[in-house]
Amino acid sequence: MPRLQLLDSKEQVEDLGQTGLRPARLSDYIGQPGVKKRLGIALKAAQKRGEPLEHLLLFGPPGLGKTTLAHIISREMGSNLVTSSGPAIERSGDLMGILTNLQEGDIMFIDEIHRLPRPVEEFLYSAMEDFQLDFVVDKGAFAKTIKVTLKPFTLVGATTRAGLVSAPMRERFGLVYHLDFYPPEDLTVIIQRSSRILGIEIDAASAREIAERARGTPRIANRLLKRVRDYAEVLGNGYIDQEITQKSLHLEGIDPAGLDAIDLALLRTMVQIYKGGPVGIDSLAATLNEEVDTLQEVVEPYLLKRGFIIRTPSGRRITELGLAHLGLL
Ligand code: ADE
Numbered sequence: 001m002p003r004l005q006l007l008d009s010k011e012q013v014e015d016l017g018q019t020g021l022r023p024a025r026l027s028d029y030i031g032q033p034g035v036k037k038r039l040g041i042a043l044k045a046a047q048k049r050g051e052p053l054e055h056l057l058l059f060g061p062p063g064l065g066k067t068t069l070a071h072i073i074s075r076e077m078g079s080n081l082v083t084s085s086g087p088a089i090e091r092s093g094d095l096m097g098i099l100t101n102l103q104e105g106d107i108m109f110i111d112e113i114h115r116l117p118r119p120v121e122e123f124l125y126s127a128m129e130d131f132q133l134d135f136v137v138d139k140g141a142f143a144k145t146i147k148v149t150l151k152p153f154t155l156v157g158a159t160t161r162a163g164l165v166s167a168p169m170r171e172r173f174g175l176v177y178h179l180d181f182y183p184p185e186d187l188t189v190i191i192q193r194s195s196r197i198l199g200i201e202i203d204a205a206s207a208r209e210i211a212e213r214a215r216g217t218p219r220i221a222n223r224l225l226k227r228v229r230d231y232a233e234v235l236g237n238g239y240i241d242q243e244i245t246q247k248s249l250h251l252e253g254i255d256p257a258g259l260d261a262i263d264l265a266l267l268r269t270m271v272q273i274y275k276g277g278p279v280g281i282d283s284l285a286a287t288l289n290e291e292v293d294t295l296q297e298v299v300e301p302y303l304l305k306r307g308f309i310i311r312t313p314s315g316r317r318i319t320e321l322g323l324a325h326l327g328l329l
Contacts, residue, residue, distance in 0.1 A: 181216025
C-alpha cells in the first residue's frame with residue numbers, strides 16, 4: 001500500500017473514480033497484448049531470481065493505463081508503491097527524501113518523467129544505476145560529497161512524450177514499453193468488466209457503441225459509461241440500451257467517431273481559419289485558446305491515429321478523411 005503520495009492536483013483529480021475499476025493483477029488487465037506478455041515474463045523472471053524488477057519506462061497518451069500498470073507491478077511483486085510526478089519533484093532534496101525511505105524492492109512511480117527538472121534528473125542517474133546518491137553538502141571551499149547507499153528499488157517512469165525523455169535517461173531503463181490506443185474490441189470488454197463492478201446493466205451493442213466513441217482510451221470509456229449510467233437512471237429505468245446510449249452521448253457532445261468539442265473545434269479551425277493548413281501548433285493553440293501541451297499530448301494523438309490530420313515539416317494539415325468527417329467532402 002502507498003506510504004507516501006506526492007502528486008500534483010491534476011493527477012489526483014484524474015485518479016478520482018478510477019481506483020475501483022483498475023485491474024489489480026496482470027491477469028485482469030485487458031488489451032496491450034505485447035506489453036502484457038513481456039511484462040509477465042519480466043515479473044516472473046524477477047520473482048524467480050528474488051530480485052527487484054528492472055527499471056521500466058512506459059510511453060503512451062494519457063489514460064491508457066500507465067499508472068494502472070505501476071499499481072499492478074507493485075501488487076505482483078508484493079512491494080510498496082510510491083507515486084510522484086516530474087513537476088511535483090522540484091528539488092533534488094525532495095527526491096532524496098523519497099528514495100532514502102524506500103524498502104528493498106519498492107516501486108517508485110514517476111509520472112510525466114519528461115518534466116523532471118534537469119538537476120533532479122541528473123541526480124536520479126546514479127540512484128538508478130548503482131543505487132547510490134551523491135549528495136553535496138556545504139558550499140564553495142567547504143563543499144563535500146556524501147555518498148548515500150539506497151536499497152535496490154524499481155523506478156517506473158511514465159511519459160506521454162517519447163521524444164522529450166533524454167537519451168541518458170532512456171538508456172537507464174532495462175524495460176521500455178509503448179502503450180497504444182486500444183481497439184474497440186478491447187474497450188468493449190473493459191466496459192463490460194467495469195459494468196459488472198459498478199452493477200450496471202448494459203446490452204452488448206451499447207458497450208460496443210461506447211467503446212467506439214472512447215478515443216481508444218480506457219479512462220474515457222469508463223467516464224462515458226458513468227455518464228450513460230446517469231442518463232439511464234434519470235431518464236430511463238437504469239438499463240443501458242442503444243437508444244439511451246446514443247441520446248446520452250449526443251448530449252455529452254461526443255460525435256459518432258468519439259470526437260469531443262475540442263477535437264471538432266481544432267478540425268474546424270484548421271479549415272475555417274487556416275484553409276486546411278499547414279498550420280503551426282502555436283497558432284492553433286492561440287486561436288483555440290488552449291495550451292500547446294494539451295493539444296500535443298491529449299488532442300492531437302488520436303486525430304493523427306484516425307488519420308483526420310497529418311503532421312508535415314511546415315505544420316499540421318487536415319486530411320480528406322478529416323474533411324469528410326466534418327461533412328465537407
Ligand atoms: N480499466 C482501465 N484500463 C483497463 C485495462 N487495460 N484492463 C482492464 N480494466 C481496465
